[in-house]
Amino acid sequence: MIEVEDLHLAYPQAGGMENPVLAGVSLRVERGASLAILGPSGCGKSSFLYVLAGLIRPTSGRVEIDGHPVEKPRPEVALILQETGLLPWKTVWQNATLGLKLQGVADVKRIKRALRDLGLEGFERRYPAQLSGGEKKRVSLARALAQDATVLLMDEPLAALDALTKEQTQNLILKLWHKHGFTLVLVTHDIEEAVFLGQRIVIFSGRPARVVGTIPNPEMGDPAYRQSQTFFDRVREVRSFFQVPTP
Amino acid sequence: MKAIRRQTLGYLLSVLVLLVLWQLLSWLLEATLDPRRARVLPGPLEAFLVFPRHWREIGNHFLGTGARLVAALLLSLVTAVPLGLWVGHERRVRELLSPLIYTAYPIPKVVFWPILFVLLGIGSEVSKVAFAVLVVFFQLLVSARDAAANVPKDYVLSALAAGLSRPKVYWHVVLPAALPAIFTSLRISLGLGIFAIYLAETAVQLGRSPYAGLGFYINSSFKAFSFESVFAGIVAIGILGLGLYVLIEIAERWLCRWKYL
Ligand SMILES: Nc1ncnc2c1ncn2[C@@H]1O[C@H](COP(=O)(O)OP(=O)(O)O)[C@@H](O)[C@H]1O
Ligand SMILES: [Mg+2]
Numbered sequence: 001m002i003e004v005e006d007l008h009l010a011y012p013q014a015g016g017m018e019n020p021v022l023a024g025v026s027l028r029v030e031r032g033a034s035l036a037i038l039g040p041s042g043c044g045k046s047s048f049l050y051v052l053a054g055l056i057r058p059t060s061g062r063v064e065i066d067g068h069p070v071e072k073p074r075p076e077v078a079l080i081l082q083e084t085g086l087l088p089w090k091t092v093w094q095n096a097t098l099g100l101k102l103q104g105v106a107d108v109k110r111i112k113r114a115l116r117d118l119g120l121e122g123f124e125r126r127y128p129a130q131l132s133g134g135e136k137k138r139v140s141l142a143r144a145l146a147q148d149a150t151v152l153l154m155d156e157p158l159a160a161l162d163a164l165t166k167e168q169t170q171n172l173i174l175k176l177w178h179k180h181g182f183t184l185v186l187v188t189h190d191i192e193e194a195v196f197l198g199q200r201i202v203i204f205s206g207r208p209a210r211v212v213g214t215i216p217n218p219e220m221g222d223p224a225y226r227q228s229q230t231f232f233d234r235v236r237e238v239r240s241f242f243q244v245p246t247p
Numbered sequence: 248m249k250a251i252r253r254q255t256l257g258y259l260l261s262v263l264v265l266l267v268l269w270q271l272l273s274w275l276l277e278a279t280l281d282p283r284r285a286r287v288l289p290g291p292l293e294a295f296l297v298f299p300r301h302w303r304e305i306g307n308h309f310l311g312t313g314a315r316l317v318a319a320l321l322l323s324l325v326t327a328v329p330l331g332l333w334v335g336h337e338r339r340v341r342e343l344l345s346p347l348i349y350t351a352y353p354i355p356k357v358v359f360w361p362i363l364f365v366l367l368g369i370g371s372e373v374s375k376v377a378f379a380v381l382v383v384f385f386q387l388l389v390s391a392r393d394a395a396a397n398v399p400k401d402y403v404l405s406a407l408a409a410g411l412s413r414p415k416v417y418w419h420v421v422l423p424a425a426l427p428a429i430f431t432s433l434r435i436s437l438g439l440g441i442f443a444i445y446l447a448e449t450a451v452q453l454g455r456s457p458y459a460g461l462g463f464y465i466n467s468s469f470k471a472f473s474f475e476s477v478f479a480g481i482v483a484i485g486i487l488g489l490g491l492y493v494l495i496e497i498a499e500r501w502l503c504r505w506k507y508l
Contacts, residue, residue, distance in 0.1 A: 053408045079408035081401045089423040089505045098419070099409030127505045143409065 002029040002052065002151065002183060007061035009047055010208075021047050022058070023208035029200075031066070031150075034177060034184035034220075036198025038191065038238065044209040045187040049153045052185065053079040065151060075099075077151045078144035082159050085140045086128045093124040096142045114145040118172070134165040141176065151183045158193065170196055171223045178221070195234045196226060203241050213241050250507075254496075258489070266291050287474050294478035301476070304457070304464070309483050311458030315372070315444050316491070319379035320436060327384045328422075328429060331391025336421050341396060352389050356382045357446075364450070375447035375460075382443040383436040390432035394425035427506060430499040434492065441488055461487070 009022040021044035029035045039045050050056045051063060054073045063070045065077060079085075086095045097111055115121055118138040128136055137157060144152050154173075158166045170193060177184050177197075188194050194201050199220055203213035215238055219230050273290040298305065334344050360378055367374035398421055406420045407413075448462025455463075461480050468476035500507055 050404065055404055055407055073408050073410055075410050077408075079405060081405050083401065085401060085405040087402060087406070087420065087423070089426075089503070090419075098406065099411045127508055129505065129508050147409070 001031045001064075001066060002027075002185065003062070003064045004028070004052075005062040007048075007051065007063060008059045009044065009051060009056070009061075010059050011047075020208040022051075022061075023210050025061075025204075025209060025211055027202060027211060027214075029183055029185060031183055032181045034186070034197060034199045036194035036201045036217075037185065037187045037204060038189065038194050038201060038241075039204030039209060040206045040242075041189065043204050043207045045204060046155050048204075048209070049079065049155050049185065049187055052151075052153055053077055055079075075147050076149055077153065078147055078149035080137075080140045080144060080152065080154045080157045082156045086136055088128050091125050091127055092120060092131070092139050092142075095128070095139055096120075096146050098143060100147055110148075111142070111146045114142045117145070118142050132165070133161045134169055137161065137169050138172070141172070144182075145176070145180065149182055151185070152177075154184070154186045154188075156188055157186070159189070166193075167226075173197060174221070174223060191235055191238050192226075195231060195238060196220060201238055203238070215241075258493075262489075286472075289475045289478055291478075293475045294482055297475050297479035301479070305461075305479060305483055307457040308459060308461045308464040308480070309487060311456070312444055312448065312460040312462065312484070313487055313491075314458075315376050315379065315447075315460065316437075316440050316487070319376045319383060319440050319444065320433070320491075322376070323380050323383040323387050323436065323440075324433070326380075327387035328391045328425075331388045332395040332417060332421050332425060334388075335392040335395025335425075336398070336417070341392075345392070348385070348388060348392060352385045356385075356443075360446070360450075370450075375444060378447050379440050379443035383440050386436050386439060387429065387432050390428050391425055394428035395421050398424040427499070427503050430495065430503065433495055437488065437491055437495065441484065445484070 005026050007022050007025040008020070010018040010020045013019045025048065027035070037045055037048070047056065051058050052065070052070060054070045054077065057071075065074075068074075070077075073079075087098070090098065092115070093111075096115060100107070100111075102108060102111075112121075115124065118141055120135065120138055120142060123131070123135065123139075128139070131139065140157070158169055161169060173184075174197065176182075184197065186194070186197050188197075195217060197220065198217055201213075201215040201217055202211055203215070204210070205212045215234070217234055219225060219228070219234075225231050269291050273285075273288045276285045276288050279285075334340050334348065356378070359381060363378050363381070364370070364374050367377055402420050402424060403416060406416050411419060444460065445462040445465075448460035449466040461484050465477050465480035465484075468474070468480060
């Protein structure tokens with residue numbers, strides 16, 4: 001479970017000024033649940049994920065994952081970034097196992113299985129430049145599975161993909177979520193993606209970000225949801241949030 | 248494979264073109280100047296004929312210059328690159344030390360040459376290598392710093408999130424990201440290093456060791472009006488530079504193979 005309470009974050013700026021980015025964000029994600037975060041560009045969504053990943057320390061507030069305060073990156077928490085999450089000088093195998101201490105055959109087998117499940121068998125020795133956009137995303141997912149993450153944080157992961165690959169990858173994320181039962185926190189600027197993958201959709205205000213809306217979306221979970229009337233209604237409901245000026 | 252063959256062909260052609268130009272120029276001088284002055288530019292053949300007669304002497308000087316050059320480049324690499332990556336990657340250090348680096352960078356290092364010679368022993372090997380290190384060091388330092396400062400933040404973040412420690416981030420992210428720029432800089436350093444070693448070798452002619460270097464050889468041939476030998480020495484320096492250049496290229500193709508897919 002992820003618990004965030006009254007989270008404040010400000011970046012120091014030139015001249016001793018502070019740039020407030022998060023102004024009292026509180027939310028909670030149950031274990032194995034999925035949450036999508038939408039918000040205007042530059043409001044602090046990425047920064048929020050970095051705090052959850054233990055990459056930056058907040059100015060104040062409480063952040064706990066499974067009862068432990070988040071202080072540094074931990075192997076149970078995987079972070080997938082938009083474009084440059086993979087290291088171009090490492091092969092698929094090296095990228096998928098980055099940061100892991102492989103101990104024995106069992107670990108190697110587990111990672112091989114993860115790569116096979118993601119359709120990356122035979123790609124182990126390729127470099128990211130030799131992969132399509134969708135394949136690169138799958139390598140990032142393979143890394144998350146390889147580290148047996150219980151929490152998957154994704155920062156606009158599919159923004160650079162073409163529409164078709166994007167949809168396939170969304171279906172894949174859904175499938176993995178069902179199969180592995182990790183907690184999913186997805187930051188996106190794509191409303192349909194948020195409705196497709198988020199059991200709950202949280203809307204951030206402009207900078208400094210606060211939670212200005214929470215929309216339950218319990219009907220999600222099936223690839224066919226995309227086609228349903230409920231889906232379209234939900235998308236419309238979320239969209240209406242961005243048409244009225246938020247306070 | 249094809250690319251390598253094309254490149255080899257390129258090298259051969261350039262050497263050929265250089266030789267032809269040299270020959271033409273020497274003929275031109277011969278035709279226009281009086282013979283005593285035209286002697287300063289002998290043709291390639293005359294220069295090459297020096298090698299069979301003096302190959303052992305030239306070979307030893309070649310080894311001397313080569314050893315000094317390689318020592319200077321390696322010493323600069325192992326000091327400037329770690330320091331540059333550190334300064335470039337750590338924001339606080341960068342803000343603190345970058346002004347210092349950029350102040351030191353443009354100062355012509357030749358001005359320190361007499362000081363180095365006096366401090367480290369006139370004509371000593373240490374002083375020659377130290378002078379070349381001084382010349383090359385800042386070149387490598389500045390490019391390592393700049394490259395490390397420009398590593399995309401996402402690479403570092405995703406490596407940290409994957410659980411890499413900060414020292415490991417240097418090895419797995421900062422260094423490989425900076426490596427192409429470091430190799431470019433190393434090629435420039437090669438030219439600078441040859442210049443520095445040459446200068447250091449011509450400067451002092453005490454204790455004429457057989458390994459005194461091509462700089463010494465060229466300089467003393469000049470003084471003896473032996474212009475064929477001068478050009479034989481220049482050819483030898485050219486071969487040394489080209490050889491090291493090719494080695495650097497091979498190392499880059501291996502270490503940065505992800506760039507050449
Ligand atoms: N490392 C940093 N130092 C200072 N300011 C930053 C840093 N990272 C982001 N910011 C600022 O914080 C704000 C929020 O950035 P970000 O979290 O990336 O927003 P989003 O992901 O919602 O687009 C922006 O104004 C950005 O300029
Ligand atoms: Mg962002």
